[in-house]
Amino acid sequence: xxxxxxxxxxxxxxxxxxxxxxxxxxxxxxxxxxxxxxxxxxxxxxxxxxxxxxxxxxxxxxxxxxxxxxxxxxxxxxxxxxxxxxxxxxxxxxxxxxxxxxxxxxxxxxxxxxxxxxxxxxxxxxxxxxxxxxxxxxxxxxxxxxxxxxxxxxxxxxxxxxxxxxxxxxxxxxxxxxxxxxxxxxxxxxxxxxxxxxxxxxxxxxxxxxxxxxx
Amino acid sequence: xxxxxxxxxxxxxxxxxxxxxxxxxxxxxxxxxxxxxxxxxxxxxxxxxxxxxxxxxxxxxxxxxxxxxxxxxxxxxxxxxxxxxxxxxxxxxxxxxxxxxxxxxxxxxxxxxxxxxxxxxxxxxxxxxxxxxxxxxxxxxxxxxxxxxxxxxxxxxxxxxxxxxxxxxxxxxxxxxxxxxxxxxxxxxxxxxxxxxxxxxxxxxxxxxxxxxxxxxxxxxxxxxxxxxxxxxxxxxxxxxxxxxxxxxxxxxxxxxxxxxxxxxxxxxxxxxxxxxxxxxx
Numbered sequence: 498x499x500x501x502x503x504x505x506x507x508x509x510x511x512x513x514x515x516x517x518x519x520x521x522x523x524x525x526x527x528x529x530x531x532x533x534x535x536x537x538x539x540x541x542x543x544x545x546x547x548x549x550x551x552x553x554x555x556x557x558x559x560x561x562x563x564x565x566x567x568x569x570x571x572x573x574x575x576x577x578x579x580x581x582x583x584x585x586x587x588x589x590x591x592x593x594x595x596x597x598x599x600x601x602x603x604x605x606x607x608x609x610x611x612x613x614x615x616x617x618x619x620x621x622x623x624x625x626x627x628x629x630x631x632x633x634x635x636x637x638x639x640x641x642x643x644x645x646x647x648x649x650x651x652x653x654x655x656x657x658x659x660x661x662x663x664x665x666x667x668x669x670x671x672x673x674x675x676x677x678x679x680x681x682x683x684x685x686x687x688x689x690x691x692x693x694x695x696x697x698x699x700x701x702x703x704x705x706x707x708x709x710x711x712x
Numbered sequence: 713x714x715x716x717x718x719x720x721x722x723x724x725x726x727x728x729x730x731x732x733x734x735x736x737x738x739x740x741x742x743x744x745x746x747x748x749x750x751x752x753x754x755x756x757x758x759x760x761x762x763x764x765x766x767x768x769x770x771x772x773x774x775x776x777x778x779x780x781x782x783x784x785x786x787x788x789x790x791x792x793x794x795x796x797x798x799x800x801x802x803x804x805x806x807x808x809x810x811x812x813x814x815x816x817x818x819x820x821x822x823x824x825x826x827x828x829x830x831x832x833x834x835x836x837x838x839x840x841x842x843x844x845x846x847x848x849x850x851x852x853x854x855x856x857x858x859x860x861x862x863x864x865x866x867x868x869x870x871x872x873x874x875x876x877x878x879x880x881x882x883x884x885x886x887x888x889x890x891x892x893x894x895x896x897x898x899x900x901x902x903x904x905x906x907x908x909x910x911x912x913x914x915x916x917x918x919x920x921x922x923x924x925x926x927x928x929x930x931x932x933x934x935x936x937x938x939x940x941x942x943x944x945x946x947x948x949x950x951x952x953x954x955x956x957x958x959x960x961x962x963x964x965x966x967x968x969x970x971x972x973x974x975x976x977x978x979x980x981x982x983x984x985x986x987x988x989x990x991x992x993x994x
Contacts, residue, residue, distance in 0.1 A: 504888045504970035505993070507940045528737065543736040543938035545962045550938035552733070555973075623739045624938070624962040627843045631936075643964075667739070668843050685739075687833060687844045694834055698738045 498571055500563040507552040508563040510570070516546055516633060521621060522575035524549065525703055529576055530569070538562065544622045544702065546631070578619070578703030584682075586665070588614075588656050589712040592676035594644075598658065602638050610710055612636045613677060618663065618706040628667040628685030628698040632706055635663050647673035654679045656708065714854035715780040715824060722773025722811060725849040727828060729765045732836030736961045742941060743838040743845075743957050746819045746917060746980040750788035753871050754823035757785035757800035764827040764858065765837035767849070772814035776822070778803045779854065783825035787871065789817030789879060789981060798871040817879030817981040827858030840958055842918070882982055884991040885975040890944060890967035891937070895930035903927070904952075904968060908987045911979070912951075917958040920979065926950035929966060936964040942971035954979065 500510045514520045524544055531542050538557050543550040549570075553562055590610045599609045618632035625631075641658045648671065651657070655666040657674035666672060667684035682699065689696045700706070718725065728751065731744025745751035745768055752762045767776075772791050778784075785800035786793050791811035795801045797820075803809060811820060830837035830846075839846030849855075893901065909924035922944075929946045939945075943955045945965035954971060955963060971979055972993050982988055 501891050502888070503891055503940050504942065505972060509891050509938065541733040541736045541742070543961050545938045546935055548935075548937045550736075550940065552736075552940060623737065624936070625739055625960045627735075627738060627740045627845075629739050670842065685843070695738070697834075 498567045500567055502559055502563075503550065506555055506557070506559070507550060508559055510549045510551065510563070510567060512547045512549070514547060516621065518578075518619065519575065520547055521619065521703060522577050523573070524622075525576040525578065526573040527570050528702065530573060543624065545624050546621055578705075580705065582701070582703070583617070583705040583707060584700065585707050585709055586656075586680050586682050587709045587711045588678045588680050590678035590710055591712070592655065592657070592678045594657075594675035595677050598639065598641050598675050598677065601641060604638070609639065609677070612639055613663070614708045614710050620700050620702050620704045620706065621662070622702050623698065623700065626666070626668050626670050626685075628700065630664055630667075630684065630700045630706070632663045633661075635661055637661070639663075641675045643673040644675060647671055651676065652679065654681060654683075656680055713780060713857055715778070715782055715826075715828075715857040716855050717777045717779055718849050718851055718853045718855070719775040719777055719808070720773060720851055721849050722769060722771070722775070724770035725774050726768050726839040726841070727765050727830050727846065727849070727855075728768040728838045729836055730763045731838055731957065732834045735834050736938070739961050740834060740843065740845075741840065741958050741961055743836065743840045743917075745821065745838075746957055747788050747817075747821070747977040749875075749877070749977045750819070750981075751821045751823075753798070753875060754785045754787040754821040757787070757868065757871060758783045758823050758825040760823060760825065760827050764823065765830050767822040767828075769811055769820040769822065771818060772811055775808060775810040778805050778807045778809070780857070781805050782857075784809065785821075785823045787821045787823075789820045790815040791820050793820075798876045800869050816983075817877075818983055819980060824857070829856040829858050842958065877978070877981070879978075879981040879983070880986055882978050882986065882988045884989055885979055886972035886993040887944070887969040887975070887990040888972060888993045890969045892930065892932060892934065892966035893968060895932040895966055896946075896968050897928065897930070900927055901968065905990050905992060908989055910987050911982045911984055913984045915956075917956055919956055919959050920954040922952040922954065927952060927968065932966055934964065934966060936962040939963040939967065940970060942973065942976045943967045944969040944971065956980065
């Protein structure tokens with residue numbers, strides 16, 4: 498594990514392992530530890546792929562904290578995801594960029610849909626917007642770079658590809674991913690508060706996602 | 713009991729407190745007052761704890777009517793209100809409080825003794841309308857009082873001069889080296905520190921674009937990574953953009969620097985046209 502300071506109160510930790518289920522299992526162990534311990538010196542933490550951001554309350558000695566936590570994290574046993582958490586997401590494949598993605602890969606629209614619906618994806622992390630899932634497991638034939646001209650408004654529920662990842666827009670927001678279609682399943686719903694407020698977020702890192710073509 | 717009514721929202725009005733840390737791993741930004749220093753002083757002037765919700769106004773045009781007699785404080789940007797900025801006064805039921813002309817800064821804060829009753833979402837009263845959390849204020853809306861009325865005994869009626877800020881004359885803003893600092897050419901960092909910058913008018917609670925120089929972004933391939941509020945990203949067009957309080961929890965562009973948390977409140981108040989410089993924090 499390598500760490501870099503991020504300003505006076507935070508540290509960015511890199512796990513130095515290729516992105517895949519083993520890495521995500523280690524990251525899950527770290528998240529679990531922080532969620533259960535809720536150490537008072539850590540005000541917030543953010544996970545994205547192989548990196549973890551720890552934000553400390555003012556006045557903490559950052560290098561000392563970074564060394565302490567990275568040692569602790571390194572000793573944790575990975576937590577394998579619960580395979581039972583599989584979400585089937587119905588998608589209407591009528592996105593604005595479907596044709597472009599097909600053309601780029603020399604495929605028909607039907608092939609794009611088939612390749613996109615075939616895998617069982619894993620949620621690597623949530624981020625960018627509330628409940629937005631970065632999904633891994635995309636077929637490399639569908640890898641498509643982010644658009645050079647991001648759209649000022651991407652509708653909520655858009656199913657899209659950004660580089661080697663696919664994801665679902667959880668709120669209406671600006672965005673540069675390539676739009677394949679849309680779903681009515683809400684990734685983020687501030688009205689869902691039972692049993693507690695974390696129910697607002699449909700997905701958790703480690704959850705599996707399968708897209709079902711409809712319409 | 714309702715204590716204040718929104719007559720006009722002007723260029724933008726919302727309830728903010730010191731934000732909702734603790735939910736970034738779900739993609740939820742911290743939000744909260746753009747200028748924490750001013751929000752905290754608004755609360756102190758009416759005897760509230762620092763973290764009580766306040767009204768945050770953008771520039772000008774807002775107007776309120778008191779529905780109860782309360783001590784009210786105005787801090788932050790100067791917008792021509794009856795209560796001088798950085799002061800508190802007793803306003804009687806029926807009195808109006810208007811913010812007709814923005815003169816300095818961008819964000820004005822209004823605190824009322826006892827605070828406001830605003831439902832907490834994920835631990836905070838801060839509106840984050842893009843995410844459907846809370847909403848901006850609307851004309852005709854009435855805000856009820858909080859439960860902190862008994863706390864209002866010890867308040868001073870004005871902010872000490874050392875804590876008042878002239879937003880037309882920002883100090884040197886402190887910037888730390890960002891996580892991709894070493895991907896940038898050394899000349900880029902020197903240029904960043906030497907040039908006079910200003911905030912572009914294409915800026916909001918999500919991000920502040922900076923104008924002053926075109927940076928050469930490095931050729932480093934990077935994955936989106938978690939970022940702190942105040943991260944300075946350099947996208948391919950070379951125009952630096954600072955992640956502000958409603959900004960995304962992850963960022964995919966190289967970060968040349970990170971604004972020091974204390975300086976971020978100053979930056980938040982820099983209007984387009986106000987020049988400032990950076991100084992490296994160590």
